[in-house]
Amino acid sequence: MTAPVIEIKGLRKTYGSGDTAVHALRGVDLTVHRGDYVAIMGASGSGKSTMLNILGCLDVPSGGRYKLDGIDVGSFNETQLSLLRNRKLGFVFQSFNLIPRVSALGNVELPMTYAGLGRRQRRERAEAALQLVGLSDRAHHMPNELSGGQQQRVAVARALVNAPALVLADEPTGNLDSKSSGDLLGVLGRLNALGRTIVMITHENDVAAHARRVVRLVDGEVTSDHRQAPL
Amino acid sequence: MSALEVLRFAVKGLLANKMRSVLTTLGISIGVAAVILLTAVGNGASKAIENSIAGLGTNLLTVSPMRGGAATAPRPLTVADAEALADKRIAPDIRTVSPVVVAQATAAHRGVSHSIGQVIGTRPSYFDATSSPVGSGAAFSDSDVTEARKVVVIGQTVAQELFAGDDPLGKQIQLNNIPFTVVGVLAQKGSSGLQNSDDTVVAPLTTLQYALTGTGSLSQVVVQAESAEVITAAQNQITAVLNQRHGITGSAASDFRVQNQQQLLSTRTQAVDVFTTLLAAVAGISLLVGGIGITNIMLVTVTERIREIGIRKAIGAPRGAISGQFLAEATLLSMVGGAIGVLAGWVGSRFSFSGIQPEVLPSSVLLAFGVSVLIGLFFGSYPASRAAKLRPIEALRHE
Numbered sequence: 001m002t003a004p005v006i007e008i009k010g011l012r013k014t015y016g017s018g019d020t021a022v023h024a025l026r027g028v029d030l031t032v033h034r035g036d037y038v039a040i041m042g043a044s045g046s047g048k049s050t051m052l053n054i055l056g057c058l059d060v061p062s063g064g065r066y067k068l069d070g071i072d073v074g075s076f077n078e079t080q081l082s083l084l085r086n087r088k089l090g091f092v093f094q095s096f097n098l099i100p101r102v103s104a105l106g107n108v109e110l111p112m113t114y115a116g117l118g119r120r121q122r123r124e125r126a127e128a129a130l131q132l133v134g135l136s137d138r139a140h141h142m143p144n145e146l147s148g149g150q151q152q153r154v155a156v157a158r159a160l161v162n163a164p165a166l167v168l169a170d171e172p173t174g175n176l177d178s179k180s181s182g183d184l185l186g187v188l189g190r191l192n193a194l195g196r197t198i199v200m201i202t203h204e205n206d207v208a209a210h211a212r213r214v215v216r217l218v219d220g221e222v223t224s225d226h227r228q229a230p231l
Numbered sequence: 232m233s234a235l236e237v238l239r240f241a242v243k244g245l246l247a248n249k250m251r252s253v254l255t256t257l258g259i260s261i262g263v264a265a266v267i268l269l270t271a272v273g274n275g276a277s278k279a280i281e282n283s284i285a286g287l288g289t290n291l292l293t294v295s296p297m298r299g300g301a302a303t304a305p306r307p308l309t310v311a312d313a314e315a316l317a318d319k320r321i322a323p324d325i326r327t328v329s330p331v332v333v334a335q336a337t338a339a340h341r342g343v344s345h346s347i348g349q350v351i352g353t354r355p356s357y358f359d360a361t362s363s364p365v366g367s368g369a370a371f372s373d374s375d376v377t378e379a380r381k382v383v384v385i386g387q388t389v390a391q392e393l394f395a396g397d398d399p400l401g402k403q404i405q406l407n408n409i410p411f412t413v414v415g416v417l418a419q420k421g422s423s424g425l426q427n428s429d430d431t432v433v434a435p436l437t438t439l440q441y442a443l444t445g446t447g448s449l450s451q452v453v454v455q456a457e458s459a460e461v462i463t464a465a466q467n468q469i470t471a472v473l474n475q476r477h478g479i480t481g482s483a484a485s486d487f488r489v490q491n492q493q494q495l496l497s498t499r500t501q502a503v504d505v506f507t508t509l510l511a512a513v514a515g516i517s518l519l520v521g522g523i524g525i526t527n528i529m530l531v532t533v534t535e536r537i538r539e540i541g542i543r544k545a546i547g548a549p550r551g552a553i554s555g556q557f558l559a560e561a562t563l564l565s566m567v568g569g570a571i572g573v574l575a576g577w578v579g580s581r582f583s584f585s586g587i588q589p590e591v592l593p594s595s596v597l598l599a600f601g602v603s604v605l606i607g608l609f610f611g612s613y614p615a616s617r618a619a620k621l622r623p624i625e626a627l628r629h630e
Contacts, residue, residue: 053624056545079549085547087547089547091545093627097541097542097627102243111546114546114547115547158546162547
């Protein structure tokens with residue numbers, strides 16, 4: 001069996017020090033295998049955003065080990081982390097985070113530009129990714145000409161275009177109406193069915209219901225880990 | 232990530248804020264244009280001096296007093312000194328001697344007044360010696376000098392200022408309220424670098440001495456040698472005569488100076504060089520200010536786009552790609568500004584400024600453009616490194 005996509009042991013994160021120290025994560029263990037679709041749930045302040053930042057290599061843990069796709073990222077410097085984000089990870093944010101004044105196609109091409117791919121290859125793969133999220137006809141629109149749901153689907157296309165080991169979604173439906181939320185969850189479900197590993201952070205039960213596995217965090221600790229559908 | 236991609240991002244970033252980019256570019260343009268234009272003016276001025284002095288003739292010598300020199304008791308140049316030089320037996324290689332006094336005065340005619348650049352009092356030989364031909368009318372005569380008649384020959388600029396197209400011949404003008412009759416108008420000479428040779432009035436030596444300067448010392452003595460070949464001999468004769476008259480022997484410091492045109496040229500061009508350096512320094516400062524403008528705008532741009540930088544970093548942009556993008560934007564701004572500045576400077580140098588026709592130095596174009604590009608790199612590097620150092624989570628959280 002191949003190495004798990006995520007393997008964390010005793011993960012800790014502390015902000016500040018002394019009396020004012022805030023323990024965002026107090027020793028979390030989690031293993032996620034290839035092809036899984038995990039929802040991490042928790043109230044605000046439960047440490048789920050900290051968890052996502054560390055999983056996304058945007059932040060480094062204070063203690064514990066994190067192996068992403070078999071690579072221990074603990075000793076990585078900034079350049080190595082940015083390379084890792086580019087090749088192994090895809091992000092979907094709550095507030096879409098598309099680059100303004102760059103077309104949908106341009107946004108999807110961006111990770112490949114940083115990866116150093118040629119123009120033609122970028123174009124082909126970006127168009128394929130947009131087709132996968134059902135936005136082929138919007139490729140040349142600017143972000144401000146797209147609805148929230150469409151923007152988020154462009155973000156999904158951008159997240160998966162480099163064929164990452166892991167797609168991280170941070171409250172991806174938080175700013176969407178129920179119709180767009182449904183569409184987006186459909187897209188994520190389809191991606192997972194195609195074999196993509198997805199970790200999604202949410203606080204809505206009906207969103208979490210789409211995942212195969214639900215992990216609950218309370219005060220920086222895992223309190224329940226429930227599988228809803230087989231891997 | 233290829234250089235072409237970096238450039239593409241930079242162009243997009245600049246076009247997003249067109250007005251701002253144009254204004255920043257303008258700062259650099261003005262700096263570069265100023266450097267090119269001002270050095271061109273300086274260069275044109277020295278060329279004009281060379282031409283005007285070359286026009287004076289190669290057989291001209293100028294004797295001027297040295298004030299504040301090391302001489303213990305400096306004696307002024309006097310008319311008697313000039314008379315001694317005119318003695319053919321002692322100084323056979325000298326053709327003419329023209330004693331000169333220079334004064335400042337205001338000329339007036341029927342309520343119109345004009346402050347004259349140079350009022351010269353001399354003898355008729357001066358016109359020939361200095362190649363200042365009289366265009367219309369006639370020069371004053373030797374008898375005008377001995378009789379101290381109140382007659383003047385005026386330059387083109389003075390004629391235009393006072394008579395505005397009317398014929399000035401035979402009319403009266405007041406020099407510091409003393410009436411003079413205009414007998415001639417000098418032919419156009421043009422500017423000789425820093426001063427306008429046409430803004431002048433020439434009157435008989437004695438008249439001017441009685442009216443304005445007093446009969447004491449002379450400003451200079453203009454000596455015409457027999458030919459260009461004997462100029463060194465003439466120079467030696469002048470030195471010998473004046474040394475004897477002023478009691479200068481052996482190693483004692485001289486209280487006068489004899490200069491030929493070559494020496495005069497170097498003195499004058501030195502003055503212009505100083506002036507050109509000053510102009511270039513001022514222009515260089517304006518270029519520097521333009522560079523600071525770039526830093527300023529790039530810092531604003533970085534702050535405005537913190538979130539965008541965060542997104543780019545989250546999807547894997549390495550530091551180099553981020554700093555490269557902002558550095559390219561800054562350099563592009565300064566390069567475009569520099570190019571426009573070169574163009575503006577070149578166009579500006581087609582026009583003449585107060586009689587000086589600027590001549591663009593190719594080295595100043597290269598220098599100004601090169602410096603503007605370096606300024607973009609230098610002044611863009613701080614904002615660019617600031618952008619590259621942003622931490623992605625903080626940048627993403629920025630509203």
